[in-house]
Amino acid sequence: MDWFISLPNGHVTSFPQLTKLFRAQYIANRAPPSVSHDLFDVRQYQGESLKEFLHRFGAQVVRWNLKDERMMVHAFRKGIVSGPFSESLIRNQPKTFAEIRRRAVAHIAAEE
Structure with a gap:
């Protein structure tokens, strides 16, 4: 929530853009795939x-x-x-x- 609130007003203009920003922000939290x-x-x-x-x-x-x-x-x-x-x-x-x-x-x- 803190990350979302910190985005500048008008920075996100579409849901696909928000999705891309969200994934870039939190991709490190994803568990690596098992091998x-x-x-x-x-x-x-x-x-x-x-x-x-x-x-x-x-x-x-x-x-x-x-x-x-x-x-x-x-x-x-x-x-x-x-x-x-x-x-x-x-x-x-x-x-x-x-x-x-x-x-x-x-x-x-x-x-x-």
């Missing part, structure tokens, strides 16, 4: 359950519309906290994220 390698920044929090992490990681895969299965598998394995499930992923390496999801659901069910 596929950002998936490697998704890490399991200390105390976060496998179920919660799987859901959060999967939501990012859907949000970014990722298709590279090898990258998703690798990013998931890098992001998960060390434990029985992560060790099972090392022993028997999954080929797809769907396989990780299936194995994680079975692991979660066994724990519960």
